[in-house]
Amino acid sequence: MVIMERLKSPPPLMIVSDLDHTMVDHQDHDNLSLLRFNSLWEDAYRRDSLLVFSTARSPILYKELRKEKPLLTPDVIITSIGTEIAFGNPMVPDHSWVETLNRGKWNREIVLEETSKFPELTLQPKTEQRLHKISFYIDEGKGEAVTKELSQLLEKRGLDVKIIHSWGMNLDVIPRGGGKGEALEYLLKKLKAEGMFPLNTLACGDSEHDAELFSIPDVHGVMVSNSQEELLKWHTENALNNSKLIHSSERCADGILQAIDYFKLGPTLSPRDSSEFLNGKSDIANPGQEVVRFYLFYERLRRGEIKKYETYINSFKEACDQDAVFFHPSGAEKSLRDIFDELRKYHGDKSRKKFWVWVDQVLVIDNIPGRCIVKFDKWEQYEDERKCCTTTVEFTSKGGGSLVWEQVKQIWSGEPELDDENSCWII
Numbered sequence: 341m342v343i344m345e346r347l348k349s350p351p352p353l354m355i356v357s358d359l360d361h362t363m364v365d366h367q368d369h370d371n372l373s374l375l376r377f378n379s380l381w382e383d384a385y386r387r388d389s390l391l392v393f394s395t396a397r398s399p400i401l402y403k404e405l406r407k408e409k410p411l412l413t414p415d416v417i418i419t420s421i422g423t424e425i426a427f428g429n430p431m432v433p434d435h436s437w438v439e440t441l442n443r444g445k446w447n448r449e450i451v452l453e454e455t456s457k458f459p460e461l462t463l464q465p466k467t468e469q470r471l472h473k474i475s476f477y478i479d480e481g482k483g484e485a486v487t488k489e490l491s492q493l494l495e496k497r498g499l500d501v502k503i504i505h506s507w508g509m510n511l512d513v514i515p516r517g518g519g520k521g522e523a524l525e526y527l528l529k530k531l532k533a534e535g536m537f538p539l540n541t542l543a544c545g546d547s548e549h550d551a552e553l554f555s556i557p558d559v560h561g562v563m564v565s566n567s568q569e570e571l572l573k574w575h576t577e578n579a580l581n582n583s584k585l586i587h588s589s590e591r592c593a594d595g596i597l598q599a600i601d602y603f604k605l606g607p608t609l610s611p612r613d614s615s616e617f618l619n620g621k622s623d624i625a626n627p628g629q630e631v632v633r634f635y636l637f638y639e640r641l642r643r644g645e646i647k648k649y650e651t652y653i654n655s656f657k658e659a660c661d662q663d664a665v666f667f668h669p670s671g672a673e674k675s676l677r678d679i680f681d682e683l684r685k686y687h688g689d690k691s692r693k694k695f696w697v698w699v700d701q702v703l704v705i706d707n708i709p710g711r712c713i714v715k716f717d718k719w720e721q722y723e724d725e726r727k728c729c730t731t732t733v734e735f736t737s738k739g740g741g742s743l744v745w746e747q748v749k750q751i752w753s754g755e756p757e758l759d760d761e762n763s764c765w766i767i
Contacts, residue, residue, distance in 0.1 A: 343390060343415045343427060346703060347536050353605050354390040354531075354538035356418075356524055356553060357596060358545040359397065362564055364409050365592035371410050373593040375698055378412050380597065380610040382702045382716075383632040389606075390538065392527070394418040394520045396512070396549050399431065400467040407726075410719065412700050421504060421549060422523035423472035423514050429701070437526060441472045445500035446515040448474060454493045460486055461511065472518055478511040486511065506548050506570065520545075521552025524559075540605050544596045547571055551578075554585050561585040562599035564592055611636055618652055627714050627735050628702035630743050635718060638767070639697035644688030656680050660745045661736070667749040669729050669765060676748055679767055686766065696721045711736050717753060720765075727765065728753040 357363045365373050381391060393414040395402060402419055405411065413429045423441060425434040451474050455461050460482040464475040478486060483505035490513075494501050500516040524543070531537050543553035543561045548570040554561040555578075563571055565588050572587070579585055586602055588595030601608040611632055618637055634656060640646045641653075657680040664676035699716045706713040711734070718731045729750040735743045748767065 344534055344536065347388070347390075349388070350531075350536050351389045351538045352540065353385060353600075354392060354541045355596065356392040356394050356541060356543045356559075358520075358547070358550050359393055359395040359402070359405060359411075361546045361566060361592065362544050362550070363393065363593055363596070364405065364411070365566075368592070370694070371696070373591065374410055375696060376610040376612045377593040377596060378410060378698050378700070379612045379632055379636065380607065381412060382699055383611050383626075383629050384607045386702055387626060387628060387704065390415045392416040392418065392524075394422065394523065394545075394550075394553065396421045396506070396510075396547075398468050398470055398473075399424065399426070410696065410698050410721070413717075416527060418520065418523045418527075420470045420473045421512055421514055421518065422520040422552075423470060423518040425523055425527065437523070438471070440526065441515050441518055444515040444517040445498060446472065447497075447499060450497050450499060451494065451501070451513050454490065454497065455513070457493075458486055458490065464510075472515050474513045476511045476513075477509055478505070480508060483508065483511065504549060507568065519552050520549060521555055524553055525556060528556075540603070542596070542599060542603065542605060544599065545571070546592075548574060551575075554579060554582070559584065560599065560603045560605070562595055562602075563587045564595035565589050566591045566595075618646075627704060627712050627733075627743055628716070630735070631699055631702050631714055631716060631733060635697050635699050638683070639695065641683060642686050642688070642690040643693075643695055644691035646687075649687055650684070653680055653683055656745075659743065664745050665747050666767060667747075669750045669752045676745060683766070690722065694721070694723050705732075718750070729765070 360366065363374065391412060391414045397405065397419055399419050402417065415428065417426050417431060425437045426432055427434065455476065460479040461476040464477060468475040487503045487505055491503055502514050502516055502519055504512045528537065541559045543559050544564065545553055546564050546567040548568065551571060551574045561584060563575065567587065575585070586599060588598045590598045597608050600606055618633060637646065637652055641649050646652065657677050660677045660680065666674045666676040666679045668674060698719050700719060702714060702716040704712050705715045714733045714735065716731055717728050719726065719728045730753050731748065731750045733745065734747040736746055738744055
């Protein structure tokens, strides 16, 4: 698997999270809870833990959500209610999972034939019709009766399927061997075979789709505070005595952080919530922390939220080698110390505006004694415009465990829609 290229030992934590209304709060228009989670993950977990998204969305709608929300890139993405698994940013499909589902009693044509007999069902758009998933809208109040009758019809036709009714309006038919729970069990077995079984796994969800995640032995679980009544009813009837499953008092991503704290799975204070984060000493063993620290400062500087910004600018400047270089994505080469100096004139230029910065996939790609290179995607959003640069930072270390900035190089991710690249993009 792609993720095996970076793991040196079993991950201390694997988070498996639903997206809509769990990791993503659609009522949080500034995405503050998601950005809070992002900073913590890249600062404390990305280097040695695993992030898995498990969603009912098809790969197509998942990619659309990534364009709308500041989602991190997961190590594994499970889509279509656990019937598709892919790895990494390129979303490399897991063909052995497809073969596993093909061995079950599944036939799309028979499902479509039998469901056509129900006027209460309307096929969802083509994007949501997948090899091992057929999705419908269902008339309100008809879910229980249709599920029961359809199950009997499909069983008589020799099929073995799951019928999942969620949000009062959706009905999905998938193979019995599919589902979020089965996909997670499959992934855990795959990791165990590679000697990378997570020390702790935290499943996070809000709907009946996610109930299977909470039924796997030795997996911690959190139902976020805004969970649907169907899931809470399932919990009362099936898992009331499960001490590894909690119902958080916080919404969405904040509920995930609450669960990490409750189960004592690792750090929970996001850099975005720490008043001392910018004053903290960089961890030589985790240079990605310095990257998160700098870009959080950069965002708050431009939002005008840092009063003593001169002190921090001087601090970053002093952490630069005299000859440190910045390669702008336009191709221009500049002194990195001069770039830090120039930040002064941007203080507050995005004040009271929708301006956010986040980093994704912060990983050390080269590490030898006294020197390391960190690679990541740096995202910047101003109002409705988003830009991204693939960035590499070269650090050296000096006495006392301090990091020295030697070089920053940025390359556009995709084609930027900018009139003046040099003036619109700083670093």
